[in-house]
Amino acid sequence: MTATASAGETAGGPAGGTAGGTTLSRAVRVLEAFGPDRAALSVAEIARRSGVSMATTSRMVAELVRLGLLERGADRRVRAGSRLRELASRAAPAGLREAAAPFMEDLHAVVGHHVHLGVLEDARLLVVERLSAPDAVVDASRFGGRLPAHASSGGLVLLAHAPAEIRERVLAGRRERFTAATVTDPARLRALLADVRRGGFAFCRGHVHPRAAGIAAPVRDARGRVVAALTAVVPNDAGARAQVSALRVAARGVSRALGARPA
Template sequence: MDTPAAEGLPPKSVLARGLSLLDAFGSADTELSLTELAARTGLPKPTAHRLLAELARWGGVERTDAGYRLSMRLFVLGQRAPRPRGLREAALPFMEDLYEATHENIHLAVLDGTDTLFLEKVSGRRSMPIVSRVGGRLPAYCTATGKLFLALGPPERLEHVLSAGLVHYTPHTIVMPGLLQRELARTAARGYAVNREESEAGVSAVAAPVHDHRRRVIAAISITGNVCRLDLDRLAPAVRTAARALSRELAREGADGPRPSPIDVSDLR
């Protein structure tokens, strides 16, 4: 259910062509064949093969029996990106508190284009298995985290999503623009978003926004689990408290300042 690399005219520069091959891997792709990579990027097979050989020498991809896979070097490089790493590290204590209170899947997400991108996930044996994974993405309009970015963001963001069209992921996905706009208005009014089986059958979620010091929404935290056992309205105060505490942490000046007290979620145990 991840968004694949966009098909169309291949990029012109050598660097852009090489990056397009890396970007062709979706989060659900363990490995891809040369044919699949050429098709996803629009590159001729000989060109794709030559560039993949260069990427393999650099360490960006590895050859497999079936084709190619992304290498560990890209993971190491990604860990050097300051904002996502700092955001993940700051969020983990609050996410772990929510997990201990609920034993459900806890997500940290950011907006990437028109998708919600999962930066971190905390789950365990008692959590319902779901399709999300770190580095994975889903359309913003059918996820609780994504609805926050649409509801609390600039109007042109929603216009871009609507102009691209709304696609059914489940029978419960909201695909009528008017209904989605009303749902987003409710989201903005109450300060949290819900997803009732809109991106995956049997799965619901509740999410709250994370703000920076300028009150801009930069991320979202969610609780996700089985639709039959998740009481979204009851869990909303806990996820909102976690998101607010993380917002205060991110706005705090200096890395040596005292950290906020753990959130009180004992009533959910």
Template structure:
């Protein structure tokens, strides 16, 4: 008896006439949605995915039956079941559970944005974020991404990433957001060395002129860097005063993660 989940029976994994699996097309449909684009029509999904409207209409109907997508008239959005399945299986669940108490304490002290990022491909993916009314501008959001060279979290993760990934990022291209964004391979290489030596990344105005990003590494029980903890604060003379609190919080999160690993073992 076929043991595949019912959703895969319906969606199928057979290859299409063009040589692309139906599952690949499902992924293309899902990837049309983003943190800033949460609702689309079938025609918009077709245009963004490069698929035929009839193909998208058929896939959307099948995915909606399994609650992977949700339809409201002509509007289509990611279904709640996608969040449920992702949350159930995500390797960041333990990380978020260990980090959240320390993030909340840090948030109370700093009074601005606190966020948790992990390495995903050549970008930093933000898996948790705490904000406050009236806090400094911040372009990141949960499930949002930024280039490694431009953000404090990205620099921490890149500085401790495998050498081949570092060299690929250094080779560019390096997207420029402001006049302070790292834009040359030489400067990026030097900044990564500084991050490893100093134990934190300090980015004044790299993403927005009014904001400073400060990030520190989070390590597992073996000392490997698995995430970055960051604060986004106003770009003023008081920004550096937040570094000790971030370093203390990082030590607490790392100890909590080690405790979680020991209990699982």
């Protein structure tokens, strides 16, 4: 990956006014161009979303593909690579994915849609394991992907149990709205987080996509700390709430496997 910036970046940023930054910061912006709305992008789309010049983006994408951090499909569109997914999985606490695997498989057999395991990283939900099905309801999350904590059921669970300074930073910052149901008002979000702590789970209908409902419960370690959230994403219909019990049982199973004592 070359350290030479394009003329526009050296002079204060590419077209659009975004500062060029270092080679590493530009590479991070290229990777962050992928989001819940677009898992596959063209090089031109990556350049536009990242604010990095087209020439630099093209060089960086080629290098990131060579390193396995990105992959280029037959349609020439670029996606997250296997090495990036591997690095994302390392963000999970030791033994978490192994402990969760059998419970996730059982839960997936029950709900028949998406099941994923997430941890909190920089006030975002980072998905470290995911099970899905070809005909499952739409799901904005992906393995190694991130979602704003305030918008997703798993993120709300993790945010509800996070240190107070992290919650206050989210409450004071900008909160993206995905649908009309996304909770962005600080007072409403604070009340929702309190409800999640009291109730022991989050149930979010249409917060990220109108057709999907997210259900999440905390996963605790041997010290009782919430280290992850187990989530099921199911159709946003009358039967969605019926999956809460199965989700909570599975989350408690993962917690016991990690050494947590029964509540």
